[in-house]
Amino acid sequence: MTDAPPATAPLVALKDIHKTFGAVSALRGVSIDVMPGETFALLGDNAAGKSTLMKVLTGVYQPDRGSIELDGKRTEFPTPSASRDQGVEMVYQDFALADNLDVRTNIFLGREPQKNILGPLLRIIDRKKMESETKRVLERLDIPINPRLKVKRLSGGQRQAVAIGRALAFDARLIIMDEPTANLSVAKVDKLIEVTQRLKDLGIAVIIITHRLDEAFAVADRFAVMRQGQVVGRFRVGEVSEAQVAHLISHGTLDDYVDTGSGIPEERRKIGSTSSMETVDALAVRGTTNGSDL
Amino acid sequence: MSITMDNLKTKLGPAELKEGLTATKVKRFIGDYGIIILFVVILVFLAAAAPNFLTLNNIVNVVRQSSIIGLIALGMTFIMITAGIDLSVGSVVGLAGMTFALLAPASGGAFWLPLIAGLGVGLLVGFLSAAMVVWGAILPFLATLATMAIARTAALVITDGQVVSGLSGPAEWLGSGFIGPVPVPVIIFLVAAIICEFVLSRTKFGSHVYAVGGNEESAKKVGISTSRVLFTVYLIGGVTAALGGLVLTARLDGAAPVAGTGYELQVIAAVVIGGTSLFGGVGTIRGTVIGVLLLGVVMNGMNLMGVSSYFQQGVQGVILVLAVLLNRWKSD
Ligand SMILES: Nc1ncnc2c1ncn2[C@@H]1O[C@H](COP(=O)(O)OP(=O)(O)OP(=O)(O)O)[C@@H](O)[C@H]1O
Ligand SMILES: [Mg+2]
Numbered sequence: 001m002t003d004a005p006p007a008t009a010p011l012v013a014l015k016d017i018h019k020t021f022g023a024v025s026a027l028r029g030v031s032i033d034v035m036p037g038e039t040f041a042l043l044g045d046n047a048a049g050k051s052t053l054m055k056v057l058t059g060v061y062q063p064d065r066g067s068i069e070l071d072g073k074r075t076e077f078p079t080p081s082a083s084r085d086q087g088v089e090m091v092y093q094d095f096a097l098a099d100n101l102d103v104r105t106n107i108f109l110g111r112e113p114q115k116n117i118l119g120p121l122l123r124i125i126d127r128k129k130m131e132s133e134t135k136r137v138l139e140r141l142d143i144p145i146n147p148r149l150k151v152k153r154l155s156g157g158q159r160q161a162v163a164i165g166r167a168l169a170f171d172a173r174l175i176i177m178d179e180p181t182a183n184l185s186v187a188k189v190d191k192l193i194e195v196t197q198r199l200k201d202l203g204i205a206v207i208i209i210t211h212r213l214d215e216a217f218a219v220a221d222r223f224a225v226m227r228q229g230q231v232v233g234r235f236r237v238g239e240v241s242e243a244q245v246a247h248l249i250s251h252g253t254l255d256d257y258v259d260t261g262s263g264i265p266e267e268r269r270k271i272g273s274t275s276s277m278e279t280v281d282a283l284a285v286r287g288t289t290n291g292s293d294l
Numbered sequence: 295m296s297i298t299m300d301n302l303k304t305k306l307g308p309a310e311l312k313e314g315l316t317a318t319k320v321k322r323f324i325g326d327y328g329i330i331i332l333f334v335v336i337l338v339f340l341a342a343a344a345p346n347f348l349t350l351n352n353i354v355n356v357v358r359q360s361s362i363i364g365l366i367a368l369g370m371t372f373i374m375i376t377a378g379i380d381l382s383v384g385s386v387v388g389l390a391g392m393t394f395a396l397l398a399p400a401s402g403g404a405f406w407l408p409l410i411a412g413l414g415v416g417l418l419v420g421f422l423s424a425a426m427v428v429w430g431a432i433l434p435f436l437a438t439l440a441t442m443a444i445a446r447t448a449a450l451v452i453t454d455g456q457v458v459s460g461l462s463g464p465a466e467w468l469g470s471g472f473i474g475p476v477p478v479p480v481i482i483f484l485v486a487a488i489i490c491e492f493v494l495s496r497t498k499f500g501s502h503v504y505a506v507g508g509n510e511e512s513a514k515k516v517g518i519s520t521s522r523v524l525f526t527v528y529l530i531g532g533v534t535a536a537l538g539g540l541v542l543t544a545r546l547d548g549a550a551p552v553a554g555t556g557y558e559l560q561v562i563a564a565v566v567i568g569g570t571s572l573f574g575g576v577g578t579i580r581g582t583v584i585g586v587l588l589l590g591v592v593m594n595g596m597n598l599m600g601v602s603s604y605f606q607q608g609v610q611g612v613i614l615v616l617a618v619l620l621n622r623w624k625s626d
Contacts, residue, residue: 081517096515098508100575101501109505110516112498124496166516 009072011036011174011205012088017056017066019049026052027063028229034174037203039196041216044226045249050209053226054176057207058090059083089167091177095159099152104134106151107166137165141198157191164195174205181215193218213242227252325623329567329581332616333588340595347598354477360590361483362387362538362545364583366561367568368490369534371582372527374565375494376507377574378427378434380528382419383535383561385445387554390415390536392449395458395549398465405464412540413533419445420532424525442558449551459548469544479541486534491579503527507574563610564589567617569624576624588613 010033019027026049034040042050055061057068059077068075070086077083080090097106105112108130114123134147143161145154151162160180167175181189196219199206210216216223217237225233225248232252235245247257340347366383373380390412397408419441426437471478494500505513506523513520538557543549568585570577589610596606 084517090515092515094512096509096512098505098512098575100508101504105501105504109501109513110518112501114498123498125498125501 008036010034010069011038011071012057013069013072014053014057015067015069017053018064019052019056019061020064025229027056029066030226030229030231031066032224032231032234034205034207036173037200037205038222039200039206039208039220041220041223042207042209042226043211043213043216043223043245043249045211047228048226049229050226051178054090054178054207054209057083058088058176084170087171087173089170089172089175091160091163091167091175091180093179095163097151097159097162100150102148102150103138103145103154103162104130104147106162107134107137107147107169109166111170133169134165137168138162140168140202141165141195143195160192161195164199168202168204172204174207175199176207176209178209179211180208181210181212189215213245216245217242225249321623322625325620326625328620328623329569329584329588329617332613332620333584333591336588336591336595340591340598344595344598347595352594352598354475354480356590356594357480357483357587358477359594360586361477361479362542363557363560363564363590364483364586365486365538365541366535366557367564367582367586368486368579369527369531370561370565371490371568371570371577371579372494372503373434373531374507374562374570374572375503375574375577376524376527377510377572378524378527379438379562379572380420380423380531380535381435381438381558382423382441382445383531383538384554384557385442385449386416386419386532386535387539387542387557388549388551389419389445389449389539391539391543391549391553392452392458392551394465394540394543395461396452398461405462408465409468409540413536416532416534416536416539417529418532419535420528420530421525423532424528427528428521428524446551446555449553453551455551457548457550461544461547466544466547469541469546479545482537482541486537487579487583490530490534494579499523499526504575507576509575560589560610563614566621567614569617569621571621585617 013031013033015031017027017030018025030049030053032040032042032053042053044050052061056063057077059080059082062078068077075086077086077088098109101109104127113126113129113133115126115129116123131147135144138145138147138161141161141164143158143165145158145161151159154162164175164177180192193215196206196208206219208216208219220237222234222236223245224231225235225245227249233240233245233248233254240248244254244257248254251257346352366387370380370383393415394408394412397411398405422444423434423438423441426432426440427434430437432440468478468482473481494503502513502518502523505516505518506520510520513523539554542553546553564585565577565582566572566585567588568577568581568583570581592609592613593606596609601609
């Protein structure tokens with residue numbers, strides 16, 4: 001894959017997002033941006049604010065402060081469907097499937113194509129269209145599944161494919177996956193990496209939320225590390241070692257990191273570190289704007 | 295329709311393929327068609343054993359008798375597919391029937407007012423149940439246990455426990471009229487069944503009913519308004535139960551405040567026999583119609599053969615258990 005040309009605007013940019021729940025500050029001025037077609041990993045410990053940030057992006061929560069830009073234009077996602085209408089799709093950790101329904105019905109659940117019978121007053125579900133679209137989408141993912149199979153008969157990996165297929169069926173430009181491997185066996189994780197690669201080939205941007213560094217390193221172009229409601233580091237894969245990121249996740253800084261021979265040049269590591277809990281625009285990523293102007 | 299042997303193979307998942315195709319096929323077949331086979335066996339048996347069973351008169355009679363439970367069972371099917379239950383239907387029969395009887399003579403032949411008032415009562419009770427289930431987050435079993443008591447009380451209070459009898463002609467027609475050779479209650483039941491079958495199997499709403507019953511959380515996440523779906527099914531349940539009450543009142547040419555007592559159990563049994571799961575997510579209107587007719591035929595046959603009413607309930611119980619066991623082998 002080639003890098004996104006520097007001139008393009010980010011597909012989405014979250015700017016200086018704040019969100020509090022009662023006494024808990026879940027997000028304290030978070031800025032991230034994702035380029036078109038890019039795979040972006042969001043790392044961080046429990047309660048870092050990753051899911052909350054994604055819920056802001058998918059219209060589940062409204063930020064207390066901050067803004068969202070899509071294609072460089074300011075926008076708002078007052079509801080989940082507003083976000084989906086703009087091509088931002090969420091793949092839930094539990095896949096949000098109904099076991100009792102077949103694959104095609106699950107893919108179109110809540111957004112069933114309809115056709116008129118006896119005029120526009122009487123509308124029925126267009127199952128033919130659902131079936132052909134389902135086939136098309138699963139072929140694009142290179143995971144053929146019989147569209148009429150009940151979801152309860154699918155394996156974990158196939159269920160995930162259906163969940164991702166659901167996003168694809170509606171021309172997603174950005175797919176968010178929250179802990180996508182939590183429900184998968186180790187073997188299936190490889191498949192996920194394949195699917196993510198496939199999405200990238202299709203030009204779809206992906207944000208993947210994870211605890212697992214190996215996963216993030218395997219699939220992502222760039223990643224951000226969150227801790228206690230803030231971004232404490234942004235990197236391009238290859239700029240830092242897994243050990244450094246692990247340190248950053250747990251300490252929020254690389255200042256006290258002791259190199260055990262990871263081979264990352266000294267001066268690079270320095271840029272990625274800071275003495276405070278403030279946002280670090282480590283190695284300011286070429287061609288992307290970030291929250292520093294806010 | 296249920297699946298055929300040909301496309302069965304494609305419906306099998308990994309677990310079934312391991313288990314052996316033939317055994318699975320047989321199980322699936324029994325699961326899918328067992329109730330229909332049982333129904334046919336019973337019909338053949340009664341045709342041979344019960345005097346007058348196979349007369350047109352008797353067949354019409356069976357369907358007419360089944361149509362009241364059948365109407366109620368239609369709405370119950372929607373509710374049970376969402377993993378709910380409605381215990382209030384028997385009381386709705388009583389209250390709606392009473393409302394109808396009280397207004398039918400007074401309106402002197404004007405048939406629509408009592409009809410609409412009766413159905414409105416059903417909607418009202420359905421709304422109350424739904425409000426408790428959706429807004430109050432009360433289990434459907436408890437919420438409808440409450441509306442069951444409330445509706446029954448209302449039926450008793452408005453007439454001080456008295457029976458109301460003597461309906462206007464048009465009102466009576468609802469229960470004992472004919473269109474051609476077919477009794478009006480049968481027509482009402484069939485039309486309602488066709489509409490319900492259409493809604494459940496073809497429309498977006500029907501699909502959402504299954505989704506809510508299969509996984510309410512998932513349904514919410516994909517943007518389905520689960521509260522709207524739940525409200526609607528309890529309203530449908532209220533209307534179909536009320537319709538059953540109107541037909542019953544018209545048929546008896548009067549209403550007793552205790553009418554419909556215990557219907558909920560018969561209705562739930564019929565719906566379960568028809569393949570609907572108490573756990574939600576599974577069921578069809580065609581199945582329910584078969585369940586209703588099967589129970590109706592069995593009761594009718596036992597009456598014709600002079601089987602003591604003490605035994606009749608037991609036989610119903612046996613059929614219920616059999617149906618539940620068969621449903622475990624369904625292909626879905
Ligand atoms: N709806 C809510 N009400 C109250 N507090 C909330 C709510 N949602 C999140 N929080 C709090 O916000 C903080 C961030 O939570 P969030 O779920 O975003 O973390 P996370 O990074 O996704 O963690 P995990 O890796 O465990 O999923 C936590 O302290 C959490 O308790
Ligand atoms: Mg989370």
